[in-house]
Amino acid sequence: MQARLQARGPAHVELKEAWRKADKYMFMKKVKAEVISSKMIEKDIYDLCLNYEGAKDAKPGQFVGVFPESDAHLLMRPISICSFDDKTLRLVYRVVGFGTDEFSKLKEGDSAIILGNLGNGFDVDLCKGKTVVLMGGGIGIPPMLGLAKTLKEKGITDDVHAFLGYRDKNTFLDKEFEEVCNVHLASDNGEIGFHGNVVDALKSSGVKADIIMACGPMPMLKGIKYYAEGENIDAYISLEERMACGVGACLGCVVKTTKEDHHSHVNNARICTDGPVFDARDVDI
Amino acid sequence: MQARLQARGPAHVELKEAWRKADKYMFMKKVKAEVISSKMIEKDIYDLCLNYEGAKDAKPGQFVGVFPESDAHLLMRPISICSFDDKTLRLVYRVVGFGTDEFSKLKEGDSAIILGNLGNGFDVDLCKGKTVVLMGGGIGIPPMLGLAKTLKEKGITDDVHAFLGYRDKNTFLDKEFEEVCNVHLASDNGEIGFHGNVVDALKSSGVKADIIMACGPMPMLKGIKYYAEGENIDAYISLEERMACGVGACLGCVVKTTKEDHHSHVNNARICTDGPVFDARDVDI
């Protein structure tokens, strides 16, 4: 180790440059973003469009931190990028507490304070030419829409199936999925689509996934990990955890990993920077 | 004492009723008040008009507490009532820190959170038929305007002289004083009116005051107390101190008094409730 340390000069300049140049750090700023529109699309579910300079660098599965205005509530709220184009960013979120409630009151012309782009996102290149199954549960559905759109727009594959799980018949975003991929609905209470969870919906659908990409509540992600490992399918899942910094500095947001993590070497990876998207095999959930 | 305590029943119901009915507690609420207008009338000096249900109970020299929106800045900012009519309240204040800066951004249609009406105010009945000298220094000028207007409107006396002290030629509100009383200007740098303070301006004016009512910075109020005691003139001065509650509960805002105060019996009266207007002889400033 001492030897390696001594030889640090040029080698480590490289490291630093690599860090700065790494694709995912292309856009990493805290900025004011103008609200283009904000509307409720379902009970407690809001759809926020922002004029955001980081949009052009966004990748599906990445997220941004949205800061409340309140001086009492200082931490950013992590919200996945739902979709994006060159200039605009779309966030779809559920009102669950102080911050999201505050955001829901934003109006056209207001501004939102955004830290982004954060996290690694889904690697769309892994999907090339494959039968891709996207699985979204509840408020985990929005980021899958950006992914579905990207797969279509970039012509990566045209065999994409989205399995979308809702609580009940109050669905959201499903119409937009229909424009870009095959859609399979499921609901917890059976009011619409498959009666049950998305994993069972997939099993009963006859769709043979080459690769799964998913976001949703922990029980759903556990189910997917278990299923995918059993079937030996690659699965990439997007995780959530309480965050403070969002940039990998505070070590607040870790998930147990099956391999040694590259940061602390203690099988605890940072969801904000090493994730939020992980190979399901790599995390111990 | 024990004897008196035992006989407390009916006697003390009286006390309670008296408290509730006391004139100055006629309107005492925390309310939202709609902003009718807000404008800068001089560098850093703002003029805020509010639709305020407590206005009809207001007395000149009383003040209200204005709460910042910020969750970090919780205490109200005491601001004197500049003038008022049945429905509207006018506050004129200088931007000196966080709260006043925040208020300066209020716009028509916004609302301000007001705790009022606070304090005793000037007793206009003492002025009946007398030569009244009103003295205002700097941001102590606004409350004197409401007093001048009341003296005129209620026909209490028509011999009212306002001595208004400014830093320099950038005067404010003086035109409005001219509509209701005689006006004598003074400025620290001599750019306008008498060159010097308002006490010296009064001395050199030849006006013979029967009673003085004043608001302004501490050195000016000390000067008035000294002058009035020397000349044996009644003087009522409005004091300032850091406040927390504004209603007499916290004992934050005391001033040393020459007589025993009625609350704590320690010669420390509460400016917010026993004042802000005091007989100059009663305070040890």
Next chain:
Amino acid sequence: MNTKINIAGVEFKNPVMTASGTFGSGMEYSSFVDLNKLGAVVTKGVASVPWPGNPTKRVAEVYGGMLNAIGLQNPGVDVFMERDLAFLSNYDTKVIVNVCGKSVEEYIAVVEKLNDTKVDMYEINVSCPNVKEGAIAFGQNADVLYDVTKKIKEASKKPIIMKLSPNVTSIKDMAKAAEAGGADAISLINTITGMKIDIERQTFVLANKTGGMSGPAIKPVAVRMVYECANAVSIPIIGMGGIATAEDAIEFMLAGATGVAVGMMNFVNPYATEEVVKGIEDYMIRHNIDDINTIIGAVH
């Protein structure tokens, strides 16, 4: 639905009290809230003789709270009995008198004067950071606290609550000392010592240099200390420190407080106490809670 709680044999109609020094003796806030709706009014500190308190400036705003260095200005127990206690006896609420002193004898002098009045309990302030003698010194050393508690308890005909200072290494040790000394209950937290400097004028904001910090900013420290004490002693706890809403109050109760007190937030929202009472009832309905006592210390 039962909102009644019991501390040392005294029954309170609900757990909501006022924190000493933030509510006068109730008079000042009686135009905002109906004192009959409150569990108890806890008075400003009362000494054996009038105290003038500290010079001004006595209060300063800080982020999410305030500092105060009032220095326990009060009219002394005689005026208190004649005026404040008389006023309070018109209301159907419990009266807890906060007692301050510079020596054990001074505390006892107040207690003895009030022993035959209708006062329900004493809260012994051994934790005010703003006076030089007595007060906080008694509350920062477990042996001294034990001793002071014991002596005051002996002199008292009413249950005593020892009010603890958070400015200690181990709040548990202080709670245990108070319990061992015979305290019927403890209340916490008093203010945390803080300081504010005016950087433009390069002076202390408070004449006393330091002041006691209160308000929402201190709540997490207060909740933690209530929790620690609840696990260390078996006497009831009255929790306070930044309570603004029923949600805050419930957080303290879940941590182990039997009663709760609203302090600085009265200044910000003079209706706060009554709103907390109402909000606790709403919470009970929402969570199907029949008896408020079931949530005391429920998170552990």
Next chain:
Amino acid sequence: MNTKINIAGVEFKNPVMTASGTFGSGMEYSSFVDLNKLGAVVTKGVASVPWPGNPTKRVAEVYGGMLNAIGLQNPGVDVFMERDLAFLSNYDTKVIVNVCGKSVEEYIAVVEKLNDTKVDMYEINVSCPNVKEGAIAFGQNADVLYDVTKKIKEASKKPIIMKLSPNVTSIKDMAKAAEAGGADAISLINTITGMKIDIERQTFVLANKTGGMSGPAIKPVAVRMVYECANAVSIPIIGMGGIATAEDAIEFMLAGATGVAVGMMNFVNPYATEEVVKGIEDYMIRHNIDDINTIIGAVH
């Protein structure tokens, strides 16, 4: 205009540092701020071997601040040297390594490994409230602190800063013990132990139950403690606790801090450190201050 300060013979280009654990080893924030502009980067706590830290949830928001119970997750001194120290040596800033351990031997193991590297100083964390052994226990007893300081100082080839816990009755006594033990400087405050309860789910928000509170909410306590220590010891002080702006930093310096560190507020404003550096210069211009050293402890 001189913004240079000197602590134990180490010259810093300005007083502004990063608070340990809030800035990684600088890498993460190097895309927001130019590390060359900072007085020093203070690293996350480094132990002799990798530490996994606590289970999640590890962080919680509180009024005007946050709680953390990271539990000192870190890759250990070997990886630290190879990667983080190597990274930092590309910058023209001082490097202070925050050292943690569960026993004196563990602290010393880290110190000895780093003794022949380009690290400028050590900050010895005897005040982390989030790990069971060592850490805070060393920082809450003056005798133990004296002893730990002395032993680490003996093993160290670089100046050592003892990082003090605010969770004590007398911060002065702790500062004096550190000084007596041979500390070259002290830094304060580490976090104040707090707790948050989720009242809807009736659970602790943090897996560790308690966490360390930081952010603007704790600033008045931190300023007071810096002031108290400045009047108790003659070694330099690095002040921290809620610093968000240059104004906050100057408040600490006026109270007696030679250096200042930005902690939690990096998370809220990743540009904070550089802005504080710039803002201090603005203040110096506004107040006609030639040498920043003249404001250290200027209010007393």
